[in-house]
Amino acid sequence: MQAHELKARIDESGNLVIDEPLNIAPGKVEVIILQPTATKSLTASQPKKRKYKIQALKDLLENAPPTLPDFDPELALWEYLHQKHNL
DSSP: OOOOOOOEEEOTTSOEEEOSOOOSOSSOOOOOOOOOOOOOOOOTTSOOOOOOSSHHHHHHHHSSOOOOTTOOHHHHHHHHHHHHTTO
8 A cells, every 4th residue: 555645625515625636546545634633732842831949950851852752761761770780
C-alpha cells in the first residue's frame, strides 16, 4: 500500500472534494481523514510555567532542554540501575 498526502475539503453536502489531480491508477482506495481541531496544546516554544521556591531549581528546570517525545523514563531508570550495579 502506498500513501499520498494531499489537501482536500468537505463540501456542504458532506462530499470529499480533492482539488488536485492524482497520478494513480483507477480503482478502490482507502481514505484517512485528519481534521484539524481547535485545541490548545503546549509546545516546546510554550513551556508550562510553574512557581518555584528555590531559585537554583527554577534556573535549572527552565533552561533544561525538552525531552524527546519517545523518551521512556522507566527504560532510562533501568539503564541507570544496570550501569550502577553492573547487572
